[in-house]
Amino acid sequence: MSTPAALRIVAVSGSPTDPSRTTALVTEIAAALAEALGGTAETIELAGLREELAAGVWRPQLGPSAREALERVESADVLVVGSPAYRATYTGLFKLFFDHVGQLALVDRPVLLSATAGAAGDAALVEHHLRALFAFFQSRVLPIGVPTDDSGFDEDKRVTDALRLRIAAAVERATPLI
Incomplete structure (x- = not known):
């Protein structure tokens, strides 16, 4: 009798900067999900893939690290995604990355949404x-997203205890649906 493989939770930070509050947020959420589900967590930071993502219009033209990141997202069991708010939406870097994800690659994939913003x-x-x-990807978007503003982080861009409580609530609601 084989033991089931641990769930692979992949977090994607759509921030174009490093270090990033968004990266801190998605990493914290993915770790909380991994602990609750007995899985593994990893974070993909799009900031480091900017040049490779801009290398071409079509996926085969992208750099190898960008293609590998796309494959990791498409093969994940659970996704945690986050972007800083930029002009009332996600960053162009986040959009560019997800423009290269296969249209049907995330069907029924559980996705926990998050965002960082300067203002509530x-x-x-x-x-x-x-x-x-x-919804376009036909993913299973989990019920509670985790948006936050500057108050969710300390001066070193670490997640505060108050934000951890909100993350715990989102994970608690998500766990039975994964």
């Missing part, structure tokens, strides 16, 4: 833009 009003990014994008 920018948090609508999760409900209005990210939810719509992953």
